Amino acid sequence: xxxxxxxxxxxxxxxxxxxxxxxxxxxxxxxxxxxxxxxxxxxxxxxxxxxxxxxxxxxxxxxxxxxx
Numbered sequence: 001x002x003x004x005x006x007x008x009x010x011x012x013x014x015x016x017x018x019x020x021x022x023x024x025x026x027x028x029x030x031x032x033x034x035x036x037x038x039x040x041x042x043x044x045x046x047x048x049x050x051x052x053x054x055x056x057x058x059x060x061x062x063x064x065x066x067x068x
Contacts, residue, residue, distance in 0.1 A: 002065055002066055002067065002068050003038075003063055003064070003065055003066075004038070004063070004064045004065075004066050005035060005036060005037075005038045005040075005062065005063060006061065006062055006063070006064055007021075007032070007035060007036045007051070007062055008036055010055050010057055010061055010062060011055075014055060016055075018032050018033065018036070021051075021054065021055075024054045025047070025050045025051055025054050026050060027047065035047075048062070
């Protein structure tokens with residue numbers, strides 16, 4: 001996969017657990033895990049917006065393109 005999901009890095013910087021983050025974003029911890037582990041096939045803009053709002057970051061802080 002050429003897109004690397006960096007949610008775990010941003011959570012660690014802020015000392016947020018997956019459970020806390022999921023609650024603040026409005027998703028289940030299982031869905032956060034799917035996103036975090038790179039198994040998601042798509043992300044809604046509303047979900048990306050909520051994650052950025054909670055973490056106080058930009059979409060590029062959560063998603064990184066890596067040339068394979």
